[in-house]
Amino acid sequence: MEAHNKRLSDFEDLLNADVIDYTELSKKCFQGCPDVKGMRSLSWKLMLYYLPQKKTEWDDALNKQRRAYKSFIEEMIIKPGSEVKMEDSVSDHPLNPNPDSQWSQYFKDNEMLLQIDKDCRRLYPDLVFFQSATEYPCLRLTQSVNGLENLRKRVENTFLESHTVSRDRHGITKMHCTRRRGNSSNEFHTLGEGEEAHWEVVERMLFIYAKLNPGIQYVQGMNEILGPLYYTMATDPNKEWAKHAEADSFYCFTNLMAEIRDNFIKSLDDSLCGIGGNMHAVMRSLQNYEPRLHQRLMNQSIKPEFFAFRWITLLLSQEFQLPDVLRIWDALFSDKHRFRFLVDICCSMIILVRKDILQNDFAGNMKLLQNYPPTADIESIITTAAQLRQQ
Missing domain, CATH: 1.10.472.80 (Ypt/Rab-GAP domain of gyp1p, domain 3)
Incomplete structure (x- = not known):
């Protein structure tokens, strides 16, 4: 117990220093980060170079990055035609064959989004965390503010219904509607209105990453890399850190992918x-x-x-x-x-x-x-x- 307390004390001293000693922190982390007081979350942010070495620079760096991530959401997760003038909406419509059409890009994004959604829904199925609701949902998306679109609903709406017309023996015409995909009525089981599961947050980060990195986009398995990162950030006992887990995880993931992306x-x-x-x-x-x-x-x-x-x-x-x-x-x-x-x-x-x-x-x-x-x-x-x- 004494050795354990000494180890926690050493970690706290390192993380509370005005200037982080990366060499010493790496040595300590190699032996395992303590799973208390958000020490692993903070240590990973430092070792993945998301936070600068000087503690006095943290607030400015975090505010800048988090604002930038918010702008990514507002610019990239939007339905075409929701913020255009009337004359523009006439020229740019879902059937517009122009490859520069917003709708053309929207449908291409949907193909990628379907794979991201499929992978994120089954992320760590034995762990209840990813299926549970986050305390900090993106309200602008869950409430569809200013044309912003909830990705989960966007995926669900892409599965069109097929119609089968038949006549019974009395000559009455009947139409049967069935989903083209899915063997279970619970395939799209989700939380209540205004709520957002943690896997949906992971889905959004991967979608934005793919949009920002067209050279690699999304490759199956990236969800398995982002999942543990986000879990660590979102379960931070410090509410202020947990509140911004999405943006922080996104940048840690981006920095990590910069080092391992060649494998993908x-x-x-x-x-x-x-x-x-x-x-x-x-x-x-x-x-x-x-x-x-x-x-x-x-x-x-x-x-x-x-x-x-x-x-x-x-x-x-x-x-x-x-x-x-x-x-x-x-x-x-x-x-x-x-x-x-x-x-x-x-x-x-x-x-x-x-x-x-x-x-x-x-x-x-x-x-x-x-x-x-x-x-x-x-x-x-x-x-x-x-x-x-x-x-």
Whole structure:
């Protein structure tokens, strides 16, 4: 207990300093951020370079970023024709074939939005948090103010009804209406009017990110990266921080994606900086540290694409329970080499199931690596990875 209190005290001293010592903070975070008093939330904002080093600059930086994010919402989540003059609305309509038409872009955005919506609705299904209502909904969207459009309603309205006309034996014509998509009447189960689920907040951030980054847009899996970030910010016990969790999470996500986005760009898959290069780095590391284990996988033709692709791309967010994911990310964000430590973690994961791999056949090892034991000891994985790095 004394050691625990000392650790909390050291963290508080670091975070309350007038000038943040990034080197010392990284060392502390590598050992795990305390899950109290919003220390992890604040530490991540610092390690992802969202907050400046000098504490006196925080208020100005936060106000500027949060205002900018608000403007993104007002500019990008709006239905065409809601704020145009009458003569403009006549020339620009939903059937306008002009590629520069606002409606043309609107329909293209909808294709992307449908995928974002699908992924966000099933984000951490075993965790009630993302399905519950946020205390700080975007009222301008939930109330459809000034043409701004709720994305969830926008998605629901895109599923048109199909009509089947038939005649019964008495010659009476009947029309049957059915949804073209969805096997369950609860597919669009949502909260009450004016409320907003946390997954809807994640959806909005991903949509705005995609609009601001047309070169990459949205790729499946980005929701798994943003989810833990937003959860950490939104559950901050400091109400003022939690109130602005959406904007803060958005910028932390943007900064994080700037460092790992090459893993999501298909054209870079076979390059050294893309996902292919990172997967081969894992196997090279394994060959150096455990040549027999590496040879076993090679003999069974088990390629890193079969398991390491997801590990690396999603920063292990789908391999473990959320609390363990947060602990792993403490170590990843504190890595001064910016995610080179992820290669060591992946290698240590394989080494820690060494006995099983050497005994299993091809099917057994594929199942083991594609469904890594969720009850694995996270601290052992991180410790082993640190030892590999020192070697």
